[in-house]
Amino acid sequence: MNRLILFATLIVSVSAQFQFFDQFFGSQQQQQQQGGQEQRNVASDSSWFQQNWQQATCSNYLCPDTLACVHFPHHCPCAFPEVEDKVEIGEGIRVCASKGGFKEGETRRKIELARKGLI
Structure with a gap:
């Protein structure tokens, strides 16, 4: 009986750890996605600025x-x-x-x- 309780406790503990990691990494992945699309950093050169400059009207x-x-x-x-x-x-x-x-x-x-x- 004690072994059964110990075994059940071990399984619940391991399961909880996997749920924690799954939620942790899953939430990071969700944060990277917005509306089904992955967010991207702006370019490391000036192309983003130049594109906005060319599209601006004044x-x-x-x-x-x-x-x-x-x-x-x-x-x-x-x-x-x-x-x-x-x-x-x-x-x-x-x-x-x-x-x-x-x-x-x-x-x-x-x-x-x-x-x-x-x-």
């Missing part, structure tokens, strides 16, 4: 880094405004730089200091 100025359509080049938005500040620096040139601190305008101040050669 009657004014198409921003080269965000593909936003704006009236003037310095109106282009930053690609990641949550972590970047846009600073316009003379003659319609704009720069997107990592936010520079806790104070408003810190990025602009640091860029101006760098332009003057002070930092």
